[in-house]
Amino acid sequence: TQLLEQSPQFLSIQEGENLTVYCNSSSVFSSLQWYRQEPGEGPVLLVTVVTGGEVKKLKRLTFQFGDARKDSSLHITAAQPGDTGLYLCAGVTDSWGKLQFGAGTQVVVTP
Amino acid sequence: KAGVTQTPRYLIKTRGQQVTLSCSPISGHRSVSWYQQTPGQGLQFLFEYFSETQRNKGNFPGRFSGRQFSNSRSEMNVSTLELGDSALYLCASSLTGTDYGYTFGSGTRLTVV
Numbered sequence: 001t002q003l004l005e006q007s008p009q010f011l012s013i014q015e016g017e018n019l020t021v022y023c024n025s026s027s028v029f030s031s032l033q034w035y036r037q038e039p040g041e042g043p044v045l046l047v048t049v050v051t052g053g054e055v056k057k058l059k060r061l062t063f064q065f066g067d068a069r070k071d072s073s074l075h076i077t078a079a080q081p082g083d084t085g086l087y088l089c090a091g092v093t094d095s096w097g098k099l100q101f102g103a104g105t106q107v108v109v110t111p
Numbered sequence: 112k113a114g115v116t117q118t119p120r121y122l123i124k125t126r127g128q129q130v131t132l133s134c135s136p137i138s139g140h141r142s143v144s145w146y147q148q149t150p151g152q153g154l155q156f157l158f159e160y161f162s163e164t165q166r167n168k169g170n171f172p173g174r175f176s177g178r179q180f181s182n183s184r185s186e187m188n189v190s191t192l193e194l195g196d197s198a199l200y201l202c203a204s205s206l207t208g209t210d211y212g213y214t215f216g217s218g219t220r221l222t223v224v
Contacts, residue, residue, distance in 0.1 A: 033213070035215075040220070042115070042201050042203075042215030042217050043154075044215070045212075045213060045214070048211040050211075088154070090154075095167050096142070096159050096161065096166040096167045096208040096209060097144035097156075097160075097166065097203075097205070097208035097209075098144065098156045098159060098169070099144075099154075099156070099203075099213065101146075102153070
């Protein structure tokens with residue numbers, strides 16, 4: 001059972017379009033991380049959000065942490081083919097070294 | 112600085128055999144966590160080591176074990192391999208295991224036939 005539910009599972013869009021990925025949980029996390037993973041590689045950390053209501057921007061990517069620290073979203077503006085990948089959200093738990101991952105959202109951006 | 116190095120990148124083993132995977136963390140990082148990634152279950156936490164001690168363990172059978180050396184390098188071992196053990200095994204290093212800076216290696220792709 002995934003404590004973190006990601007939606008949608010798959011997203012296919014054209015270059016230049018916008019997209020939003022959601023990460024929801026019934027649990028409160030002290031912080032939440034977003035990763036992007038490409039085939040055959042390990043996840044690469046994009047951002048960590050810590051404070052409820054926090055918004056962080058990374059170029060064309062905007063990350064938001066819900067006020068209650070139970071949900072988060074990732075919005076990509078004017079997507080490019082280089083944004084293609086598996087986007088994973090992960091909750092930071094109180095257990096040493098343990099991240100609680102969502103199932104991931106596969107994003108495909110076609111030229 | 113060098114990233115997290117996992118060896119080997121690919122491995123093919125037969126059912127019943129055992130396998131050892133290696134992970135060298137970022138210099139100065141003392142925490143190493145291991146994860147199993149499969150299409151059906153996603154990323155599942157295996158265990159975490161800090162200063163040669165296992166501090167945390169996920170819900171995997173005892174066939175999965177690990178250790179950490181004094182230089183923070185870590186190994187994980189899987190004995191009596193089963194077909195369902197086929198997966199991408201990832202390690203992540205961090206300074207303390209309780210901070211926000213986790214860096215993952217590229218993983219070891221294990222195929223059990």
